Amino acid sequence: MNMDHLHRRDIFRIIGGTLAAEALDAQHQHPAASSGGAPKDYRPRFFSETEYQAVSELCELLIPADDSPGARDAGVPWYIDTVLLYSDASRQTNWRHNLKAIDQAAQTQFGKTFVNCPPEHRVKIMEMLAKNEGDPQTPLEQFFADFKPTTIEAFSLSEVAMKHYFGYRGNTELSDFPGCRPGEIEG
Amino acid sequence: MARQRFDVCIVGSGPGGGIAAYALANAGVKVALVEAGPRLRPGIDFNAHGSPYDHLESRLKAGRQTPVSSVFNDYAERNHFVPVGDKPGHGFLKALGGRSLCWAGHSLRFGPLDFEKWPISYEEVAPYYSRAERFMAVYGDRDGLSNMPDGEFQKPVPLRCGEEVLRRGTNRLKQQGRKVEFVRLRKAMPTEQHPIRKVPCHYCGHCMRGCEVDAKYTSANTPIPLALKTGNLNLFLESTMVRILMDKSGRRVTGIEYRKADGGTDVVECRVLVLACSAVETARHLLINKSREFPMGLANGSGQVGRNLSSHFGVTVVGLFPQIRKRDASNDDGTDYFHGLVTGLYWDQPSREFEGSYQIQCGSGVHPLDLSIRDVRGFGSNFKRQLRDVNTTHASLGMQGALLTSAGTFVDLDLVTRDANGLPLPQVHLHYTDNNVAMARDMVALSEEIIRAAGGTLYRKPKAVSPETLVIDYNHWVGTVRMGRDAKTSVINTDSQSHEIPNLFIGDASVFPSYPEKNPTLTNIALSWRMSERLAEKLRRGDV
Numbered sequence: 001m002n003m004d005h006l007h008r009r010d011i012f013r014i015i016g017g018t019l020a021a022e023a024l025d026a027q028h029q030h031p032a033a034s035s036g037g038a039p040k041d042y043r044p045r046f047f048s049e050t051e052y053q054a055v056s057e058l059c060e061l062l063i064p065a066d067d068s069p070g071a072r073d074a075g076v077p078w079y080i081d082t083v084l085l086y087s088d089a090s091r092q093t094n095w096r097h098n099l100k101a102i103d104q105a106a107q108t109q110f111g112k113t114f115v116n117c118p119p120e121h122r123v124k125i126m127e128m129l130a131k132n133e134g135d136p137q138t139p140l141e142q143f144f145a146d147f148k149p150t151t152i153e154a155f156s157l158s159e160v161a162m163k164h165y166f167g168y169r170g171n172t173e174l175s176d177f178p179g180c181r182p183g184e185i186e187g
Numbered sequence: 188m189a190r191q192r193f194d195v196c197i198v199g200s201g202p203g204g205g206i207a208a209y210a211l212a213n214a215g216v217k218v219a220l221v222e223a224g225p226r227l228r229p230g231i232d233f234n235a236h237g238s239p240y241d242h243l244e245s246r247l248k249a250g251r252q253t254p255v256s257s258v259f260n261d262y263a264e265r266n267h268f269v270p271v272g273d274k275p276g277h278g279f280l281k282a283l284g285g286r287s288l289c290w291a292g293h294s295l296r297f298g299p300l301d302f303e304k305w306p307i308s309y310e311e312v313a314p315y316y317s318r319a320e321r322f323m324a325v326y327g328d329r330d331g332l333s334n335m336p337d338g339e340f341q342k343p344v345p346l347r348c349g350e351e352v353l354r355r356g357t358n359r360l361k362q363q364g365r366k367v368e369f370v371r372l373r374k375a376m377p378t379e380q381h382p383i384r385k386v387p388c389h390y391c392g393h394c395m396r397g398c399e400v401d402a403k404y405t406s407a408n409t410p411i412p413l414a415l416k417t418g419n420l421n422l423f424l425e426s427t428m429v430r431i432l433m434d435k436s437g438r439r440v441t442g443i444e445y446r447k448a449d450g451g452t453d454v455v456e457c458r459v460l461v462l463a464c465s466a467v468e469t470a471r472h473l474l475i476n477k478s479r480e481f482p483m484g485l486a487n488g489s490g491q492v493g494r495n496l497s498s499h500f501g502v503t504v505v506g507l508f509p510q511i512r513k514r515d516a517s518n519d520d521g522t523d524y525f526h527g528l529v530t531g532l533y534w535d536q537p538s539r540e541f542e543g544s545y546q547i548q549c550g551s552g553v554h555p556l557d558l559s560i561r562d563v564r565g566f567g568s569n570f571k572r573q574l575r576d577v578n579t580t581h582a583s584l585g586m587q588g589a590l591l592t593s594a595g596t597f598v599d600l601d602l603v604t605r606d607a608n609g610l611p612l613p614q615v616h617l618h619y620t621d622n623n624v625a626m627a628r629d630m631v632a633l634s635e636e637i638i639r640a641a642g643g644t645l646y647r648k649p650k651a652v653s654p655e656t657l658v659i660d661y662n663h664w665v666g667t668v669r670m671g672r673d674a675k676t677s678v679i680n681t682d683s684q685s686h687e688i689p690n691l692f693i694g695d696a697s698v699f700p701s702y703p704e705k706n707p708t709l710t711n712i713a714l715s716w717r718m719s720e721r722l723a724e725k726l727r728r729g730d731v
Contacts, residue, residue: 037240062566070571075240083254086247126566133564149561152574156555157239157254166553166575169517173389177521179345184514185352187642 037159038075046085046092051099053115055080058102059151061126069160071151079154091146098143102129105140189453193219193421194726196443196457198428198472201285202708203694203715204463205406206319210719212414216726219455220420221445223427224262224281226407227288233258233397239556255556258282258397259289268467268601270615270659277615277661279468283424284407286465286662287708291395291523292374292403293548294325294709298334300534301703306672306681309336315713323404323712324384327373334534335370335705341379343371344390347519348511349551349582350527356641357529367633368531372548374522375404375709383409392520392554423455428472429608431460437480440690446608459722459731462668463694463715466496470598470667470697471613486668486685491678493598495666496615497702500657501545501586502627505560505647506638511551512580519552524559525585526550529637530704541625545588546704547634553578560646581646584637586630587660589702591622598667615664619654627652663707668697682725683718690731692722 044052059071059080071077084095102125106114110121117125129144136142155161162168195211197204200222208220227233235256243254253260263278270277280286296316299309313336319325320338327340346354357369376388376398388402401408414420425448432442432454442456462469470493474484484492527549534544550559553575560577563570590596595618600611631648638645649656671677674686683698685691696711725731 037238063571064568066568066571068571079240079243082244082247123567130564130566134562148566152558152561153254156558157243159238159240162555166555166578167516168519168553168555170392170520170555172391172518172520174391174518174520175387175389177344177390178518179521179526180348180351180511180514184348184511186510186513 038078042078042081044077044081046081047099050113050115051096052077052081054099054102054113057115057122058126058147059154061122062148062151063155068165071155074155074158074160076151076154076158079158080150083150083154094143094146098140101140101143188451190442190456191219191421191454192442192456193217194457195219195459195461195722196221196455197461197463197694198443199285199463199465199468199695200283200406200411201463201465201695202287202290202406203696203711204461205284205287205410206712206715207461207463207694207719208420209410209414210716211723212417212419214720214723216419216723218414218420219423219457220411220414221423221426221428221443221455222281222283222285223425224283224285225425226283227258227262227397229397229401229408230399233261233288234399235393235396235556236391236399256396257289259286259395263289267606268613268615270617273615273617273659279465282407283411283422284405287405288397288407289395290403290405290662290708291525292376293525293706294320294323294327294338294373294375295528295705296336296338297703297705297710298332298336298534300334301701301705304701306670306677306700312710312713312717315717316709319709319712319716322383322409323375323709324377324381325373325375325709326378328371330368330370332368332370332531335530338373340373341377341381344374344378344388344522344526346371346526347521347552348514349508349580350549352508352511352641352643353506353527353529353549353551353582353584353637356637356639356643359640360636366531366533366536367529369549370528370530372522372526372528376402376522383413388522390518390521392523394523426453427608428464429610431472431476431485432456433478433480433485437478438688440688458726459690459692461692461694461718461722465695466664466667466697467598467613467615469693469695470496471600471611473668474598474600475610481687486678486688486691488687489675489678491669491676493667495592495669495700496596496598496664497590497592497666497699499587499660499663499702499704499706500590500619500623500627501588501660502631502649502652502656502658503583503585503647504631504634504638504645505581505583506634506641506643507577507580507646508582508641508643509580510642511582512576516553516579519554521552524550524552524554529584529633532633532704538626538629540629541622542591543589543622543626544704545586545626545630547630548585548587549582550585551582559583562647577646582643584630584634586627586634587706588623588626588630588704590617590659591620592666592701593618593620595620617659619657623657624652624654627657665696665699665702665707668693669700670698671700682721683714684722684731692718694718 056077525548529547
């Protein structure tokens with residue numbers, strides 16, 4: 001636990017324990033927890049560099065940077081590499097195996113590995129993975145059913161997505177809960 | 188083997204056991220509180236604050252299953268039992284405070300109609316409800332409803348915009364003559380200054396993950412510390428009851444044997460034993476402790492121990508409301524997910540389709556830590572926008588109805604699987620009747636009406652309501668040691684005392700003779716407080 005956090009909680013204990021009245025006048029926000037993101041210049045620990053590039057590209061295709069940050073900006077590839085590092089062997093094998101299968105599909109269709117394909121061909125590969133979402137048939141479609149929720153989780157838990165995409169401040173100490181304010185419901 | 192002697196030994200430190208320890212210790216009774224789990228430190232052993240990315244690696248390293256801290260997910264003994272035919276996931280939170288650590292705080296009084304099948308009336312329990320609400324710091328509105336009486340409340344917590352549109356929709360139906368009410372939820376966390384509950388709620392929304400600042404009422408942060416202050420309470424942590432000890436007659440408890448963390452066993456001797464281990468575990472222990480006098484299980488001459496099991500079940504319906512899209516979602520946290528409640532259904536005008544009533548818990552808001560809606564199809568910018576849009580504009584309606592008791596719902600012993608102490612695990616049998624299905628269908632239809640009346644569109648509902656689509660609540664078990672006046676049809680009397688073993692009392696929700704749609708904990712606490720007062724009086728009189 002970092003000092004920043006300890007300090008924050010101690011402050012709140014004091015406020016909560018002895019100065020409740022004063023606390024009710026002030027809003028206390030948790031400061032952003034240390035970095036709140038993936039380490040800079042991260043080198044993958046579970047994936048090989050090549051696999052990591054492919055995973056990063058798949059994540060970015062699912063949640064692209066457009067007028068707001070995408071999966072890479074949020075640190076999703078780091079998150080997935082870390083999760084896989086601690087996953088059981090069968091899930092690890094499954095991810096490795098399917099990344100290879102994606103490359104093979106790209107080679108067969110477009111004569112290049114997935115990351116070396118031009119964007120429009122990568123989209124085609126992604127369409128193939130997502131084809132029967134909800135009722136996956138092929139092994140690659142089944143892989144998508146693990147890849148997608150993992151990526152959504154990684155994205156939504158990131159500071160970048162919370163604050164700059166969902167518009168959510170979250171984890172915030174409030175002296176009063178405002179609820180729905182006048183004018184916030186249209187019509 | 189060490190032996191220590193007390194007036195009362197309480198087993199289990201959840202909502203019922205915690206308040207019993209407090210009430211008895213304050214009455215001058217020497218109490219031993221035996222808890223199978225350790226003491227968890229709020230903010231240290233569970234802490235959902237801060238950036239999930241900062242905690243990810245340390246949590247994975249520690250073998251945690253979820254990226255965000257959750258007291259139940261991290262510490263519950265999972266798959267202690269799997270109800271026959273149901274999914275895994277059921278567990279016991281073995282820790283000081285039990286499942287009061289992971290409850291959402293919903294504190295709803297049962298009403299006069301709910302007590303009609305009980306041997307005690309609402310009026311008899313009402314003073315204990317009041318006392319419990321004051322002690323726990325329950326917030327809420329005074330709604331004036333007939334069958335969910337008002338209590339002694341701190342100031343209520345406002346609705347989010349999603350729940351507010353559902354309130355408006357529900358009220359439109361009410362204006363058209365529907366018997367339905369929409370109220371703000373009542374929960375046990377201080378919204379104002381309070382003499383005992385010093386730390387105010389700060390509306391971070393992590394209630395069920397475990398309240399890291401200890402604002403939410405738990406047994407571990409209020410009754411147990413206050414009981415320790417009296418000098419009359421001894422805590423036995425990481426101590427698992429393995430046997431109930433009886434005297435030579437076989438009809439009086441003399442104490443319990445418990446397993447310590449180091450593997451050895453010791454004995455707590457007592458004049459009175461209070462079991463408060465939860466409806467499944469209390470029944471299990473009575474069934475395990477068979478004897479010549481009680482061949483069907485301790486205090487089970489009636490054969491009712493383990494019978495009459497109920498819990499809540501439900502389905503979920505989600506609507507989308509574009510009119511709340513532009514609100515400031517900067518803080519959608521609040522006090523856990525549900526802020527609103529649809530209630531007043533079928534109280535005095537029963538349905539022709541099914542027996543009983545249900546309530547609908549209403550929640551909304553963007554919660555990136557736990558996105559409500561993940562089943563958005565596709566990929567790319569469109570998918571990304573839609574993911575945000577449905578989570579921003581959704582409001583959900585979660586049904587809670589009581590499983591109708593039948594010969595098919597009960598707890599008995601697992602003949603094959605044993606726990607680490609060699610004791611049989613419980614086996615829980617569920618049986619969904621047509622009644623349950625009819626009730627859930629009614630809820631889905633009503634929810635769709637509310638969503639339409641609120642100007643929204645249906646996003647998700649069960650494809651077809653069938654026993655397979657119903658979801659059981661694995662924290663709301665009740666009924667297995669039912670209270671009654673007749674020793675042939677019930678296990679305990681109106682003082683929560685065994686009909687057959689005068690120095691055995693029950694302090695958990697297993698005593699409920701019938702179950703309404705409302706959440707069990709407040710009533711469990713009120714009844715356990717009432718039991719403890721009566722027990723203290725009996726001890727004073729030497730009448731136990």
